[in-house]
Amino acid sequence: MDRARWDERYSGTEFEPTTRPNQFVAAELADLTPGRALDLAAGAGRNAVWLAELGWSVTAVDFSRVGVDKGRRLAAARRVEGQVDWVVADLDDYQPAAAAFDLVLIAYLQVGAELRARVLARGTAALVPGGTLFVVGHDLTNLTEGTGGPQYPEVLYTPAAITAELPGLRVLQAERVRRTVQQDDRPATAIDTLVRAQRP
DSSP states (O other), X not given: OOHHHHHHHHHSSSOOOOSSOOHHHHHXXXXXXXXXXXXXXXXXXXXXXXXXXXXOEEEEEESOHHHHHHHHHHHHHTXXXXXXXXXXXXXXXXXXXXXXXXXXXXXXXXXXXXXXXXXXXXXHHTEEEEEEEEEEEEXXXXXXXXXXXXXXXXXXXXXXXXXXXXXXXXXXXXXXXXXEEXXXXXXXXXXXXXXXXXXX
């Protein structure tokens, strides 16, 4: 989906992103010692603001100016606006500083394999020694066993596909996880890929 479509989605009333962090981000990253974090494809900033509330200094990057503006307002409402550096940039072009971040977060960046590999490589290079890469996104099996999310196989994740793009990192977790979503006012199950890795 292109930038204009995301700007339109964030501007519309039919799509109101939650202000709570993703449940897997919150569960897996809450105990990390705060430092510098990079949130790639930050969207409306829910994860970036949550990290800032925990004491992280966050660089939040997204190509939707409308989404980033929502993130800025959320940060101001939560009184952490000084702890998040908001960057409007396309991840196809964005080059983070090397060896500069203790945490790199990539949540639900559903793009083709070529761009995803570039983003993962740049995210890996951005980690300090001992830094954590955390990736979560819609899993391929969601098409047949889950509900919601993109319906295009080429943008969906598998644990094997993500870990194959992380040479040089120590993989700590690589699994499929399930979360409850609402569909037609009823609870349903969505399936995600979750990968957590560390730079030696």
